[in-house]
Amino acid sequence: MRLGVFSRGFNRSSTELVFDAVIASGIKDIHFSLPVADTTMLADTIEEIGAKTIRTLCEEREINIASISGTFNAIHPDTQTRKREIGGCIRLIKMAADLGTTLISLSTGTRNPQNMWLWHPENNTGEAWKDLLKTLEILLAAATEYCIDLAIEPEPGNVIDSAAKARLLLDELDCPALKIIIDGANLIGDQPECRMAEIFDNTLELLASETVMAHAKEIPKAPDKTLAVPGEGKLDWKLFLGTLVRYGFEGPLIMHNLPENRVVHARVYLEEILKEVRSE
Numbered sequence: 526m527r528l529g530v531f532s533r534g535f536n537r538s539s540t541e542l543v544f545d546a547v548i549a550s551g552i553k554d555i556h557f558s559l560p561v562a563d564t565t566m567l568a569d570t571i572e573e574i575g576a577k578t579i580r581t582l583c584e585e586r587e588i589n590i591a592s593i594s595g596t597f598n599a600i601h602p603d604t605q606t607r608k609r610e611i612g613g614c615i616r617l618i619k620m621a622a623d624l625g626t627t628l629i630s631l632s633t634g635t636r637n638p639q640n641m642w643l644w645h646p647e648n649n650t651g652e653a654w655k656d657l658l659k660t661l662e663i664l665l666a667a668a669t670e671y672c673i674d675l676a677i678e679p680e681p682g683n684v685i686d687s688a689a690k691a692r693l694l695l696d697e698l699d700c701p702a703l704k705i706i707i708d709g710a711n712l713i714g715d716q717p718e719c720r721m722a723e724i725f726d727n728t729l730e731l732l733a734s735e736t737v738m739a740h741a742k743e744i745p746k747a748p749d750k751t752l753a754v755p756g757e758g759k760l761d762w763k764l765f766l767g768t769l770v771r772y773g774f775e776g777p778l779i780m781h782n783l784p785e786n787r788v789v790h791a792r793v794y795l796e797e798i799l800k801e802v803r804s805e
Contacts, residue, residue: 529554531781558594564613576623599634678706688728708740
């Protein structure tokens with residue numbers, strides 16, 4: 526299991542300086558993204574800099590681009606917005622190999638037009654499910670052509686809001702290019718803390734074979750907070766990482782949703798927890 530970080534957490538004036546900040550924090554793996562979830566904007570940025578140039582900058586620093594963000598609202602109620610973002614994601618798929626990665630992250634989306642992370646009652650409708658399938662079928666066709674994997678994660682506010690629904694989606698689409706990201710904080714959501722062991726175990730039981738990435742995001746103790754540092758919230762990290770290890774997960778563990786000045790602290794903390802669970 527390799528520890529990494531979202532590149533968007535480092536606010537710098539150039540890509541080189543972002544990568545330098547990543548290295549200074551003692552990290553070698555990144556999820557390449559922008560502060561906003563906009564596939565067209567990210568594709569434009571990569572094309573402007575040059576995918577091979579970005580890859581060279583990483584190689585010079587021995588940074589690995591574990592994945593890039595293709596995240597957008599896959600079932601946005603405005604079909605034109607959805608079409609534009611699908612086009613941006615396809616552009617990213619075509620550039621991924623030049624960047625040096627084979628993995629793109631996706632969101633399964635919500636009918637909420639203002640915020641792609643907020644639940645909407647229509648997410649549970651058959652039409653929302655059909656729209657998700659249509660979006661993914663288009664993207665998976667491109668991903669298969671370019672030998673790229675697309676990874677979705679169960680999100681409390683999205684269509685796929687549980688491990689069970691993720692399993693249904695995998696089985697219905699039946700495409701080897703569709704993979705899973707596990708985020709412990711998202712899996713727990715508003716569930717009582719006493720259910721963590723059950724939820725983590727059930728999730729990996731269903732999804733371990735397709736899981737290619739995990740997110741290291743803390744659950745804030747205060748409900749009005751959005752940022753929290755691993756070890757200072759409500760997530761049981763030894764339990765979460767121990768479950769991943771027990772089910773044989775060996776992919777990147779990517780930190781996000783924490784202040785930049787606490788990245789080193791989070792890295793050290795998680796490295797210690799990983800040592801503990803690996804030795805047991």
